[in-house]
Amino acid sequence: MRQYKIVLLPGDGIGPEISEVTRSLLEAISKRHNFHLLFDEQPIGGSAIDLTDSPLPASTLQACKESDAVLLAAIGSPKYDTLPRDKRPESGLLELRAGLNLFANIRPVKAWSSLLNSSTLKTEIINGVDLIVVRELTGGIYFGKPKGRIKTKDGEKAFNTMTYSKSEIDRIADIAFNLAKDRKKKVCSVDKANVLDVSQLWRETVEVKAKEHQEIEVSHLYVDNAAMQLIKDPKNFDVILTGNLFGDILSDEAAMLTGSIGMLPSASLSRSGPGLYEPVHGSAPDIAGLDKANPIAMVLSAAMMLRIGLKQPKAAESLEEAVNKVLNAGFRTSDLMCESCIELGCREMGRELLKAI
Ligand code: IPM
Ligand code: MG
Numbered sequence: 591m592r593q594y595k596i597v598l599l600p601g602d603g604i605g606p607e608i609s610e611v612t613r614s615l616l617e618a619i620s621k622r623h624n625f626h627l628l629f630d631e632q633p634i635g636g637s638a639i640d641l642t643d644s645p646l647p648a649s650t651l652q653a654c655k656e657s658d659a660v661l662l663a664a665i666g667s668p669k670y671d672t673l674p675r676d677k678r679p680e681s682g683l684l685e686l687r688a689g690l691n692l693f694a695n696i697r698p699v700k701a702w703s704s705l706l707n708s709s710t711l712k713t714e715i716i717n718g719v720d721l722i723v724v725r726e727l728t729g730g731i732y733f734g735k736p737k738g739r740i741k742t743k744d745g746e747k748a749f750n751t752m753t754y755s756k757s758e759i760d761r762i763a764d765i766a767f768n769l770a771k772d773r774k775k776k777v778c779s780v781d782k783a784n785v786l787d788v789s790q791l792w793r794e795t796v797e798v799k800a801k802e803h804q805e806i807e808v809s810h811l812y813v814d815n816a817a818m819q820l821i822k823d824p825k826n827f828d829v830i831l832t833g834n835l836f837g838d839i840l841s842d843e844a845a846m847l848t849g850s851i852g853m854l855p856s857a858s859l860s861r862s863g864p865g866l867y868e869p870v871h872g873s874a875p876d877i878a879g880l881d882k883a884n885p886i887a888m889v890l891s892a893a894m895m896l897r898i899g900l901k902q903p904k905a906a907e908s909l910e911e912a913v914n915k916v917l918n919a920g921f922r923t924s925d926l927m928c929e930s931c932i933e934l935g936c937r938e939m940g941r942e943l944l945k946a947i
Pocket of ligand 2: 870
């Protein structure tokens with residue numbers, strides 16, 4: 591029987607609750623589809639700081655490197671807000687992305703017909719939305735140098751650098767163009783080329799790529815306009831190609847097109863080596879431990895892991911189909927509650943999903 595090594599990173603806040611649900615679904619689905627998953631749970635983020643003083647212990651990174659895929663729940667807690675930047679839970683995640691060279695972050699945003707009424711946007715605006723945010727993940731202002739804080743005669747000053755090399759832009763553009771080929775053949779590149787030098791290079795590089803892909807319809811939007819178009823007419827988008835910071839912001843905005851950020855999965859990929867699959871949402875410390883979390887974004891991230899990482903498309907489909915069935919039956923966690931729906935806690939939602947596969 592085919593075996594896969596999965597590193598599971600439950601992390602902080604609601605992370606352990608949604609991990610438990612996702613793991614039991616994966617165990618059931620692997621049995622059904624005749625493969626075996628060997629789970630290795632490792633600490634990251636705040637829980638790792640408590641154990642080892644580091645948000646990404648070397649042993650966690652090593653286990654991830656030796657795995658077939660990494661499944662992460664969420665990191666972060668206000669408890670660590672006062673720690674220096676490199677000691678915070680978020681730094682563990684950034685180090686993991688860098689350590690595994692996960693330059694391509696894929697965030698699919700699809701409107702679920704059962705959730706059209708749960709969005710704050712009008713049904714006719716979101717019905718039929720099907721787009722992917724392709725976010726560059728290991729460069730840009732998140733990693734650019736110089737950065738830091740200095741004392742000057744006018745008081746303290748802090749700075750970061752937004753930087754992209756042509757080759758970094760080129761390889762993420764490749765990912766976006768290749769995804770678009772199998773979809774509606776549209777790439778919209780998002781930048782701030784009217785103001786930033788780094789965006790001018792971004793746009794020029796994407797234009798060169800566009801010439802190599804005549805079959806793809808390419809457009810460019812400034813990020814402020816893109817933010818507006820995304821809620822004005824989201825159906826116009828197919829593949830959105832953008833940098834690290836703009837992608838972070840636009841993907842949260844795009845998440846709301848699905849009704850709740852609790853629905854959005856993601857995959858972070860390198861050229862070779864294990865990918866990292868994680869929900870787009872954070873650790874939701876306000877509801878941690880209350881059995882209120884929506885596990886679906888992590889379950890859908892697990893489906894992406896099955897499809898992209900483990901090449902088990904049938905297993906991925908059955909997981910996605912289970913989510914669809916449960917939502918169609920009217921089951922909802924509190925973030926998506928609607929009139930005449932049945933409210934479930936995280937664990938109960940897991941049980942319904944298990945019944946549905
Ligand atoms: C995300 C998150 C992270 C990011 C944080 C937790 C560091 O917001 O994955 O979108 O900014 O990339
Ligand atoms: Mg974010």
